[in-house]
Amino acid sequence: MFKHGKIWENRVTSNSDTAHFLSLHDGSQPHSAWQVCKHLPRLKKASHFLVRLCALWRPGNLPGTCRLCGTEFQDVLTHALCQCVVNELFRDNLWCALINLGPIELSVNLHQLTDCDLVTCLLSCKPPMDADAELVRHFAETVTTELYKLDKLITISKPFQ
Numbered sequence: 827m828f829k830h831g832k833i834w835e836n837r838v839t840s841n842s843d844t845a846h847f848l849s850l851h852d853g854s855q856p857h858s859a860w861q862v863c864k865h866l867p868r869l870k871k872a873s874h875f876l877v878r879l880c881a882l883w884r885p886g887n888l889p890g891t892c893r894l895c896g897t898e899f900q901d902v903l904t905h906a907l908c909q910c911v912v913n914e915l916f917r918d919n920l921w922c923a924l925i926n927l928g929p930i931e932l933s934v935n936l937h938q939l940t941d942c943d944l945v946t947c948l949l950s951c952k953p954p955m956d957a958d959a960e961l962v963r964h965f966a967e968t969v970t971t972e973l974y975k976l977d978k979l980i981t982i983s984k985p986f987q
């Protein structure tokens with residue numbers, strides 16, 4: 827029994843899908859976006875959208891050309907969130923909402939992340955540092971609310987089809 831458990835554990839820990847899943851989820855608990863939805867039912871659609879993004883997103887898995895700015899990208903979500911010049915207003919609003927959460931350490935830590943790590947951080951709904959429960963909750967609520975605006979942006983402009 828122990829031998830099979832060890833083999834399974836080795837397979838799971840070396841599996842890239844598992845590593846990706848664990849970068850976005852706690853593993854044993856529902857995703858943070860669902861916990862936001864539990865406290866703020868009005869964010870149910872936003873939570874659903876964010877969890878859908880988690881299921882679809884893999885760094886660099888969907889290269890293409892943006893119809894909005896004409897730039898080639900390695901993955902559509904990283905481009906939309908961090909690089910597309912046409913989405914600057916969305917990005918400015920996202921950063922303003924995150925900065926307004928308070929501690930300067932949060933802004934500094936977010937700005938130090940690579941684009942890919944920033945997308946991972948946002949999709950996980952967890953601040954990139956140790957934080958008290960109130961900041962963790964507000965971060966998750968803010969990210970869930972702001973990323974849902976991306977759904978409308980994509981629906982309206984259909985830049986990546």
Ligand SMILES: [Zn+2]
Binds near residue numbers: 909
């Ligand atoms: Zn673009």
